[in-house]
Amino acid sequence: MPGSFRIGTIAGIDIYVNFSWLIILVLLTDSLASGWFPSAYPGQTLVTYLLLGFISAILLFVSVLLHELGHSLVARAQGLSVKSIVLFIFGGVSNIEQEPRTAGGEFWMAVIGPVISLAIGGIAYGFFVLASGSKSALAAILMYLAAANILLGIFNLIPGFPLDGGRVLRAIVWKVTGRPTTATQVATFIGQLVAYLFILWGILQFFSGNPLGGIWLGFIGWFLLTAAQSVRAQATYDTLFKDVTVSQMMNAHPMTVPANISLQKLVDEYFLPQGLRSALVMQGDILAGLITLSDIRHVPREEWPQTPVGFVMKSVDKLHVVSPQQNMKDVLVLMNGRDVNQLPVVENERLVGVLSRDAVIRSLEVRQRLGLRQVRTDEESQSQGPREEHKDQEPHAV
Template sequence: MFGGIKVGTLAGIPFFVNPSWFFVFAFVVYSLATSQLPLWVPNQAAWVYWPLGAFVALLFFGSLIAHELGHSLASLRYGIPVRAITLHLFGGVAQLGREVSRPSEEFWIAVAGPAVSVALSALFWGGNVLLGGALPTLAGAFGMVAMLNIGVVLFNLVPGFPLDGGRVLRSVVWGLTGNYRRATWIAATAGRLVGLVLIGLGIYLAISQNDLGSLWLALVGWFLVSLAKQSYQQAVVLDTLRKTPVSEAQVRLITVSGALTIDELFAGFISTTGRRFYLIEDADQPVGVVDAYELTRLPRHQWPITPILSLMKPIADIPQVSLSASAMSALDTLEEARTPLVRTVEDGKTIGIVSRTDLVQLMRHAHPSRA
């Protein structure tokens, strides 16, 4: 959802900064330097609050990264890959390689982030207490970071999806009812209500207090409403994939000889069947899969002399799923292996192929509705 500039890697997880983050960083520094820090660290020259504000902001956003890293490490513990962690306009997000498969996974992954923020708050408050006498300016900065982390915890534990509290709510309802879609609908509805309250509060404060900065609340509320709606739509799709056998998404493979040239494959098979993928046999053994689209990239004059065997994708390089598995299993395999294709197998024999396009077509039949 959020692209960005790669700034490093930790625990095998790449970190990115979305360009929108620089705007919110500047806004936070301005707010800290002009209104918050003068209260926490009084009697300083005005210029001191600007570098101090930048220092506090960096510690705060570093804390947000640690918060997301908490989610990420918990995800890895459950075998869920983490694609990236990105800082953006509204905070941070950990991009997981697949969705959770059990309520317990959802619960522990959700609470891991706030747990890290609580620990960081305690750490920074301890620094505030210890340094209060010797280095009051630094102590005040640490105290501010501690309070900001507590704010992150309180906000994220609001029971509205996609906030951490909303994910906890979904895990509890999911665990009690066994219904993933209904649990998501309840959590997402709560998330939309939270978003609408923030929109209303932001607009009210902007008008009644003549504080345009309060419109930030309205913007965050709009963001939550949008994400909650998208999250439920995604849940409907994923629930459909879990309940749909992969056989309904697959394209059965036609077996052809690897000795055929591209010309012969087009004349004898592609022109009559319209199929895109073919299983190639060599010495009566399946050895690979050829993609008709890829063949067309070769200059036309080479088609009569180029055997398809030389352009195939080796069958060992294509991940497999059981023909009895769900379409969700195929999607998880595609995501984890970062491959465009997965083959279906029955009794050790390759039966068909599933591409991302096949799954997209299947998902288009899933229409969001109330659970």
């Protein structure tokens, strides 16, 4: 997630904190210092309440981290790759790079988070009962942690995707129907419905004398709506590109430039005449790297005639490359997750094509206009007869 910084590693999983989390840390500390602790632990100074609020906010986010670690460790036990955990304004997110392979795997991966939150809440409440007679700061902190974690567990069980409850619902529908795509459509539809209810609730709160609470509820609804729509769009991609490989979508004749020409020649003979923003760079028959407008702008103009492209380009080891046999569903996840507009397609260290976001979008538009629900695989295409070849199509520029 952009705007995050790494704070450490747990069980081989990188832990990041987004700067938006710092905002909620300040707001939560102030809210606890002005509301919860003066009533739960009266007679103390403002400084004491601020310190207790800060400690409680940190402990709550430790609880959120444990919640996300539960998701991540269960996912890893199923053989799924877990990249990192990010704490941000709405709590936390585990960056799990693949979807579960079975409905049971989805169920256990989703349900473990709320179970951990409810368990932490129950344990905190048990210790509160033991310490409640003392009317101490510790008792006030424990009661807050108990209430917050129980509410967190219950909230996450709401059956609205992408909340954990939505994923549990998806797993159940998947198990009943045997169709993960149908399960995703059902879960994301209900997720959008829940999001609209939060937004409506926020509007009612705003005009009922609770503007801050209304804005917060509306913000949560907007976040859930955006996430549900994103997942639904990804499910559409999965359906359209089922069993489709990169070789079927790539441009097999990408624009390339030699590594040994000067930046001046690159600009005069390639970028300006053809309106390019970037080009793949070749060293003989081998892909060497990528050159972009941004790379060129970093070099003073008077040095362009003497500077070879190979000195300025991004080398191939710094690029994301894919093979022609890779599945388009996995590659789209890579393009979206890394915010990459084009990917070189390489086989045996040789460039065989380029896959661009524009080409994928055009393919989706054409299929939507034709009413096609799924891209045909090579085998399906061959079984239905040869396709007409169009000789007047020009190769797409990189």
